[in-house]
Amino acid sequence: MVEFKLTKEQLLAQQMFKDFAETEIKPIARDMDETEEFSMDLLEKMKKFGIMGIPYSKEYGGEGADVLTYTLCMEEMSKVDASTGITISVHTSLCCSCINDFASEEQKQKFLRPLVDGSKVGCFGLTEPGAGTDASGVKTSAVLDGDHYVLNGQKVFTTNSGFADTFIIFAMTDKSAGTRGMSAFIVDRNTPGLEVSKNIPRMGIRAASNCEVALVDVRVPKENVIAGEGKGYKIAMSALAGGRIGIGAQSVGIAQGALDEAIKYVKERKQFGKPISKFQNTQFLIAELQVKIDAARLMVWRAAKAKDDHENYAPLAASCKLFASDVAVEVTRAAVQLLGGYGYSREYPVERMYRDAKITEIYEGTSEAMKMIVGGGLLR
Amino acid sequence: MKIVVCAKQVPDTTEVKLDPKTNTLIRDGVPSIINPDDKAGIEAALQLKEKCPGSTVTVVSMGPPQADVALREALAMGCDDAVLVSDRAFGGADTWATSSTIAAAIKKLDFDVIITGRQAIDGDTAQVGPQIAEHLGIPQVSYVEDLNVEGEDTLIVQRQFEDRHQIIEVKTPCLITALAELADPRYMTVHGAFDAYREKEVKVWGLADLEDTIDQANIGLKGSPTRVKKSFTKQAKGAGTILKDLSADEAVASIVGKLQEKHII
Numbered sequence: 001m002v003e004f005k006l007t008k009e010q011l012l013a014q015q016m017f018k019d020f021a022e023t024e025i026k027p028i029a030r031d032m033d034e035t036e037e038f039s040m041d042l043l044e045k046m047k048k049f050g051i052m053g054i055p056y057s058k059e060y061g062g063e064g065a066d067v068l069t070y071t072l073c074m075e076e077m078s079k080v081d082a083s084t085g086i087t088i089s090v091h092t093s094l095c096c097s098c099i100n101d102f103a104s105e106e107q108k109q110k111f112l113r114p115l116v117d118g119s120k121v122g123c124f125g126l127t128e129p130g131a132g133t134d135a136s137g138v139k140t141s142a143v144l145d146g147d148h149y150v151l152n153g154q155k156v157f158t159t160n161s162g163f164a165d166t167f168i169i170f171a172m173t174d175k176s177a178g179t180r181g182m183s184a185f186i187v188d189r190n191t192p193g194l195e196v197s198k199n200i201p202r203m204g205i206r207a208a209s210n211c212e213v214a215l216v217d218v219r220v221p222k223e224n225v226i227a228g229e230g231k232g233y234k235i236a237m238s239a240l241a242g243g244r245i246g247i248g249a250q251s252v253g254i255a256q257g258a259l260d261e262a263i264k265y266v267k268e269r270k271q272f273g274k275p276i277s278k279f280q281n282t283q284f285l286i287a288e289l290q291v292k293i294d295a296a297r298l299m300v301w302r303a304a305k306a307k308d309d310h311e312n313y314a315p316l317a318a319s320c321k322l323f324a325s326d327v328a329v330e331v332t333r334a335a336v337q338l339l340g341g342y343g344y345s346r347e348y349p350v351e352r353m354y355r356d357a358k359i360t361e362i363y364e365g366t367s368e369a370m371k372m373i374v375g376g377g378l379l380r
Numbered sequence: 381m382k383i384v385v386c387a388k389q390v391p392d393t394t395e396v397k398l399d400p401k402t403n404t405l406i407r408d409g410v411p412s413i414i415n416p417d418d419k420a421g422i423e424a425a426l427q428l429k430e431k432c433p434g435s436t437v438t439v440v441s442m443g444p445p446q447a448d449v450a451l452r453e454a455l456a457m458g459c460d461d462a463v464l465v466s467d468r469a470f471g472g473a474d475t476w477a478t479s480s481t482i483a484a485a486i487k488k489l490d491f492d493v494i495i496t497g498r499q500a501i502d503g504d505t506a507q508v509g510p511q512i513a514e515h516l517g518i519p520q521v522s523y524v525e526d527l528n529v530e531g532e533d534t535l536i537v538q539r540q541f542e543d544r545h546q547i548i549e550v551k552t553p554c555l556i557t558a559l560a561e562l563a564d565p566r567y568m569t570v571h572g573a574f575d576a577y578r579e580k581e582v583k584v585w586g587l588a589d590l591e592d593t594i595d596q597a598n599i600g601l602k603g604s605p606t607r608v609k610k611s612f613t614k615q616a617k618g619a620g621t622i623l624k625d626l627s628a629d630e631a632v633a634s635i636v637g638k639l640q641e642k643h644i645i
Contacts, residue, residue, distance in 0.1 A: 012452055013573040020567050050570035063570040073570075 006072070013069050017076035020049065021084075029081040032207035033352050036199055038087060039207075040163065043121065046084075051077075052091055053116030056100055060108055061117030067242075068304040071249035075297070078253025079260070080349075082356035083207035085250040086363075090159040091115070093243035094364075095122030098168045098184055102227040102235050111186050115166060123164035125155040125213055126236050133369050135170075135236060136179045140215060142171035148219040149173070149185065151193075155213040157363075161196050162209030165189050169215065170236055173229045182232035186224040193218035204355035241314040242307060243364045244321040248300040251324035251360040255293045258335035258353040262286070265339050265348075282338065289331045296324035315377045322370035325360035332357040381435040381529075381552070384489055385425045385459070386482060386496040386509070387418035389443050389450035393501050414450050416560050417497025423563035424527055425495050426458050431529055436460045438489055442470060442482050448582050455576035456568035463489070467586035472601030475503075479511030480603065484594035485585055486516065492552040493535065498523060498559050506557070513555035521550055522557040 006014065024045055032039055046052055054070040056062025070092060078085035099112045114120040131137035140153025151171050161167070167187040174181030187194060197212040226235055263286060266277040276282050299320035306313035332354040336343035343350045361367045392413045397406050414422070422439060429435040439454040441447050442465040451462040465485045473481065486494065494516075496509030506522070513520035526538035530549070539546040540559055550556075568576075587594070597603055621638075623631050639645045 007577075008449075008452070009574045009577045012449070012456055012568065012576060013570050015453070016456070016568040016570065016573055049567045050572075054570050058571065063574070065570050065574055069570065069574075 006068075009065070010069050010072060013065060014072045014076065016049070017051075017073045020045075020051070021076045021080045025077065025084050026080040029084075029207075030346070030349065030352065032081070032083060034346075036201070036206045038083065038163070038209055042084070043087070043163070046088065047118035047121075050118065051088060052118055052121070053096070054092065056096060056112070056116040060100075061113045063116075066304075067245060067307045068301060071245060071300050071304045074246050074249035075253035075256065075300075078250040079257035081207065082250060082254050082353070082359075083205045085246075085253060086159055086205055086208045086359075089243065089246040089250060090124055091122045091164075093246040094124035094239045095160075095164075095166065095168050097239045097242050098124070098226060098235050099186065101238060102184070102231065103186075107186070107223075107226065111166060120165035121160055121163060122166040122168065123158055123160035124239065125158045125161070125167055125169045126240075127157050128154055129156050133366055135233065136182075138170055138172060138182060140169065140171040141175065142173045142183060142185065142220075144173075144222070145219075147222050149222065149225070151185065151187070151215045151218040151220055153215050155215070157200065157210055158196075158213045159208055159210050159363075161211045161213050162199060164209075167194070167213070168226075169213075169218075169220075170232045171215075173232075177230065179233035180230050182236070183229045184226040184232040184235045185220045186226065187218065187220050191218050191220065202359075204352070204357070204359055206355075240364055241317050244317040244370075245300060245303045245307060245313070247360055247364050248296070248303065248317070248320035248324040251321070251328035251357070252293060252297045252300055254353050254357050254360065255289075255296070255324075255328045255331035258332045258350050258357075259286070259289050259293060261348065261350050261353075262335040262338040265342070269339075276338075285334060285338070289334055292327045293331060296320065296327045299323055315374060318365070318370045318373040321360075321365065322367055322374065325357075325367060328357040328360050329354075381428065381432045381492045382490045383425045383428055383435055383437045384486055384491045384494045385418070385421050385437060385439045385454070386494065386512070387422060387439055387441050387450060387454055388415045388497070388500045389413070389441065389447040390415045390500050390502040412446070412450065414453060415497050415500045415502075417499060417558055419497075419565040420560045420562045421495040421497050421558035422454050422457060422459065423565040424558055425493075426566070427563060428493070428527070428529065429458075438463065438491075440465065440482060440485055440489075442466070442473075442478060442485075445584075451582045452573075452576040453568060455580045455582070456572035457566055458572065460580075462580070462582040464582050464584045465586075465590075466584055469587045469600050472604065473599065474604035474606035475505050475507035475511060476605055477599050477601075477603040479508045479515060480595060480598035481590070482508070483512045483515035484590045486512065487593040488585075488590070492533070494518075494553075494555040496555065496557050498557045509555060509557035516553075516555070518553050518555055519550055520555045520557070521548055523559055524556045525559045525561045527556065527562060 050063045053062035054065045055067045058064040096115050115122050142149040142151050169185045169187045172181050173183040193216045195214040200210050266282050269276050303313050303316035303320045306316050335350040336354050342348050389412050391410045395410050399406050425437045429437050437459045438461040439459045440463045470481050499506035521537050523539045524537045525540040528536045533552045535550050537548050
């Protein structure tokens with residue numbers, strides 16, 4: 001064990017994330033949820049202050065920070081708004097990592113640079129109506145025609161797709177080869193035949209953009225395939241493994257944000273002649289919830305540090321996501337209960353947090369899929 | 381243009397609570413921030429730098445070693461250099477001793493413009509900036525709410541008063557004191573936060589480093605002529621009264637009546 005502390009650089013960056021979240025996001029979070037629309041003004045500010053390129057090298061225009069700092073960002077943003085969290089996460093952990101970790105130098109200069117220097121936003125198209133936890137069910141096809149691949153198919157629940165500039169699309173180049181027949185393509189939004197439908201109505205993270213994407217004879221240059229034909233499944237699984245650290249951090253943020261609201265409320269709310277914080281039931285509950293959040297945070301940091309140190313982080317990422325998402329749902333549920341009727345009202349943010357928390361048990365791998373990874377590793 | 385900004389680390393008074401028994405501030409566990417007027421000054425300096433390519437911004441602070449983090453924040457916002465003036469010998473300084481010490485440090489730097497905040501939220505004196513200008517023998521413009529450059533050595537500044545504005549042209553070198561309204565401070569960037577520790581440096585200057593520019597009779601507690609008789613919390617001004625729908629004569633009569641009622645006239 002080396003140490004259990006953030007570095008000075010990480011602490012300073014964390015202060016910046018807190019300031020940004022409190023000033024720029026908190027005041028508009030409720031409105032964004034109500035209108036189901038992510039603020040483009042906010043997105044521009046996020047790009048300007050380096051929030052979209054945190055763990056990527058300065059060599060490509062990124063911020064030159066690390067995965068652990070990125071989790072601090074995910075936590076602070078998600079404390080006030082989980083939709084902002086997932087917007088950053090899909091861009092950073094899913095889209096950019098496919099290019100950063102697998103693409104050629106030329107592809108990185110061309111496609112990664114604008115994504116991490118704040119010029120463009122990315123999204124990740126793997127999930128299809130028939131391909132969820134079993135990603136090998138992808139039906140979208142890619143057929144070589146001269147210097148181009150022609151893509152046809154349907155993607156669903158594609159986060160950021162409403163405004164993203166760069167799409168990573170997974171499609172089958174060889175349907176007979178199973179997962180080894182899947183390839184990853186970098187597709188520009190403006191390519192003819194790529195159609196993004198309206199936002200899919202959802203229970204939570206309603207401000208995030210999450211649409212269906214149709215691909216009809218979309219011609220993608222051959223040089224936009226990442227790491228050659230047949231590497232798509234491996235790239236997708238690797239990106240999702242890293243993404244789970246971000247979702248773990250998002251879960252911690254949602255939970256801490258809800259508990260902070262509850263702590264503030266119980267100190268002010270009087271019933272039976274005293275603040276409800278004076279009741280032992282409240283004190284015990286707050287203590288139990290905070291301990292769980294702390295445990296989840298440490299698991300997230302452990303996975304992030306392992307990724308920064310190029311160790312085998314995938315099982316740690318699955319563990320932290322499994323635990324943290326469960327904590328997020330439990331804490332937000334308890335926070336609504338602590339605020340009572342006010343917690344249930346849309347005048348307070350905890351009902352939104354409760355709705356937002358649920359998705360953390362589903363996306364980027366369901367809790368059941370996480371158990372398959374963790375259990376599978378133990379019982380090998 | 382060589383720009384020097386002075387910044388003070390202060391307790392975040394929005395987070396300070398009063399001890400209900402002693403009626404004094406509880407400072408334990410209160411986060412420290414860059415004084416808001418000073419932060420506006422940093423932003424103004426960075427904007428000035430952007431308008432005048434080739435400029436540099438050096439941020440100077442006097443305080444204990446912990447003030448390092450405030451300077452790192454200024455570096456993370458985009459300042460080029462930072463100097464922390466820190467020595468036990470400087471402790472207990474009032475505004476006179478503080479301004480003497482900071483002026484001694486600034487004498488060792490090249491400068492065209494010095495920007496200080498109007499006042500710090502923990503002391504509210506508004507004296508240190510103007511005193512630095514006096515020590516350095518340069519012109520000063522206080523309460524600045526707008527700042528523009530004209531040519532190579534002229535600033536056009538707008539001063540704010542309660543009832544009017546004043547637009548002044550001033551030649552460099554000069555000192556201005558910034559109001560929070562002067563500029564809305566930018567956020568640090570993520571790479572800025574990392575560079576602030578990895579690529580940039582906070583120089584620490586103690587008494588020994590300032591020997592040739594400092595007057596040792598004017599530093600620290602001993603060099604501080606101020607004696608604090610009493611501290612008190614500012615009382616908020618009441619809301620004003622607006623008289624409507626009256627003729628001029630009626631309004632005058634009403635105002636005179638109210639003043640007499642309060643025994644002011």
